[in-house]
Amino acid sequence: MTTTAPEQTRPALAHRQILLLMGGLMTGMLLAALDQTIVGTALPTIVGELGGLEHYSWVVTAYLLASTASTPLYGKISDLYGRRPVLLFAISTFLVGSLLAGLSQDMTQLIVTRAVQGVGAGGLMTLAFTVVSDVLPPRDRPRYQGLFGAVFGISSVAGPLVGGYFAENDWRWIFYINVPLAVFALYVCSRVLRLVPHQRRDHRIDYLGAALMVAAVSAVLLALSWGGNEYAWGSPTIVGLLVVGAVLTVLFLVVESRAEEPILPPRLFKRATFTLANTATFVLGFAMFGSIIYVPLYLQIVRGATPTSSGLLMLPMMGGVIVTSIVAGRLISRLGRYKWFTVAGTLIMGAGLLLFTTLQVDTPLWQAFIYMTTIGVGLGLAIQPLVLAVQNALDLRDMGAGTSAVTFFRSLGGSVGVAALGAVMTNRLTEQMRGNGMAGVSINAPAEIRKLPAQMLAAVEHIFVNALHPVFLSAAIVALVGTLLTVALPNKPLQGAAPDTPAQTPTAEEMESKVAAF
Template sequence: MTTVAPPEQARPQLAHRQIMLLMGGLMTGMLLAALDQTIVGTALPTIVGELGGLDHYSWVVTAYLLASTASTPLYGKISDLYGRRPVLLFAISTFLVGSLLAGMSQDMTQLIATRALQGIGAGGLMTLAFTIVSDVVAPRERARYQGLFGAVFGISSVAGPLVGGYFAETDWRWIFYINVPLGIFALYVCSRVLRLVPHTRRDHKIDYLGATLMVAAVSSWLLALSWGGNEYAWGSVQILGLLVAGAVLTGLFIVAEGRAEEPILPLRLFKRATFSLANTATFILGFAMFGSIIYVPLYLQIVKGASPTRSGLLMLPMMAGVIVTSILAGRAISKIGRYKWFPVAGTVIMGAGLLLFTTLQVDTPLWQAFIYMTVIGVGLGMAMQPLILAVQNALDLRDMGAGTSAATFFRSLGGSVGVAALGALMNSKLSEQMTGNMSGVSINSPAQVRKLPPQVLEAVEHVFVNALHPVFLAAGIVALVGTVITLALPDKPLQGGTGPAEAATEEDAAAEMEAKAAAF
């Protein structure tokens, strides 16, 4: 029996003003989700000091990361079936409720639970932003809009530690309360504009088994990577058990997806070279980016004596590199109509910047570190969004949600693996060298490190810098492996606005949208 694929849904024609209004809402939502990956870390010592529960310290970060990463692939498929608008509004509302409750937390258990609730919402904010833009903008024009998303990631990487440091010194609860007015804005704008984007309902069957196996597998992997070397030794029964469970559940998930009528993650997509290679490169980029860049603020605080707030300001060169390059690369891709050489160049430049960081010393002047940061930022800006665009360009509209969420998922997973692997490398190097009067010193509290006696402080600074070198070396090598992967990407032109996906004529679509816009 031959199965006939459902017809492609016509891409709605929104006016530029409507698209920019929608982008404002989507970018606000994405900013909130990205900020909450980094904003809490700076304030954690203050939060633990007030709420207690030092033994649950790491769970405040792990709960958010686990929930957001595990839920990301589910949002894409569910929004393919039920429409983007209700699913996005659910994600924003869940994030808002989680933020409000997190700010009201009276103990660590409440904070961890509400952080997990935030994470469930954040998984949708990240992936649906890219998916919705792919619904309303043809691939060739999409690049210049998605370049703005790259700017959001650049802002969040610097603003997170900066804002977190500021509220740690005033009132840490506003780390969460600040999300509420911004989230309400995103909720209002997205709700209004997305009324103009139609969704064709079709018969569907939710892949409950696949969804359960995916969440269980991802949770096992992430818990093993988060706890390994921290909560438990890598060779402990707990970590080995989680790794085995992750492997078995992943195998069961692959089998289940091969048999499901409407799989959460269609395995047939991986038969497309562009989809597989771009997601592999995205994983590698996430590994190198998240796994290494988190150590730059620590260098500034421990070695250069910067406060958490000032260290955030000192990261501005990296943010500027990401923002400017993301926007310029997006415009260039829209003009040229091809994307391949941007991630190739971006991974080379990012790898070079990471390798430059291996030359950092205690007495390295700040202006030199600023140059290295800028190089990394330029590389990130050139590589991040074109890889998402490559994935989307290889998809039909009916698979856009599932495929885009896969790309977001692989980047988050790469970041989680990178943080765990490079963190283990850093801890290993520190434990080798932290001997004598340095034993017992923890770099998790830079403020306490700066209070050490001058001779001990000087020794700790040198040990820390020496431990950073292999971290940045490993990250740089991984980034250059990403270059090899992106070189293998097919150099396909981006689809324009008149292909089969745009089944409705522009005149008819424009007339219909104009009528809806008048009501809006």
């Protein structure tokens, strides 16, 4: 049976302080989420000024690699040393990386500083959820964590939109804009987190486990990023990286089973809720990231939208995520149950992906908006409850490591999904292009495709749309697997009393003393 730390170990923050803290955490998370999408739109402009076309993909890969590999480290280290210093380090690292990225004079400098940004982003993405779990009992968390889902929705649209705008003006502001936002997050989190005590305990850092984990994740992500792009999937480089990743993963598991303070405690996987929720998170990340990246491409190639306007056309999906995340968070908090929200979310998301398999060149835009909204609603329902499920099954001492595992598996699932579904897309597209005598046409430059003669353009549009169908069908099947996993989740109630009940509300004296301290 799972034991939990007593509720009185959490600080009784006033509502104003919680809102301020949420503002800082959401700002930090927005920075990290934005930088996953904002650079892609501006990359051609950046390469045009800095040169180094052969290093094009590394600008994205360096960020992804650093953020994913560092995520589990932040969770465990914050469990040992406290959230405040570790979160402030993450924000500061991201701030410095952003400033230096904006000052880059060549592609090598940009790649290195993007990696520095990624190291900071790994902490921003996971520690936001962890800090909320320190401050609030499980029953109260959904009302606030639902706002994090809204942040992801905003970043998915605002990233390409803002990136396109700055690409047309001054691309360096893609990175400079992070500086004042990071300073705000740094100030707020520093002030409010002073009120969240950390109980120190004897510990030993699992340096060997950390090194093996970073090396294993790096090898796998490099293989997934390069496979089918830089190198063929069957090339010695990709096969070698996958073999190295597998061997290092086995060594990591052996080391973790013997470590006193493991980075990712194996005992957590003995809990059904923890294992099922993280597996479902991996599957959700696979289906979500692996398929949704093709929606803006459809809007640009088939509908003739610019990179900036394609971001605006994604607003229905963003709206679905934002509204549903907030509403679902309040309902979960009131009902004290989360399971059927995530079941419904994965099912609705799967339905939305299935609808995209009917997409045609002449599909009305309003119809595509319905498909986007359906996926957005599904994501809004599914993402947050899986985090809650994991946190509700953990002791407070494991909250950082456990919560970071959710972020890690979602990012890893996204990386695998992008690679796997990208391979499906590439194979189908290559086959049809060759069959129609257009092997030299690339979809990587939508603006150039729009300049093709009308007859050839029409053929490319039909080929591209047909190649999309197996991608969305595969993603829908994967989402269905996620539904089955969430159905198997234990339907445990969230710990704590219902929100706004006397048992859950701090006394006036407690609130007054906390506000005075702040």
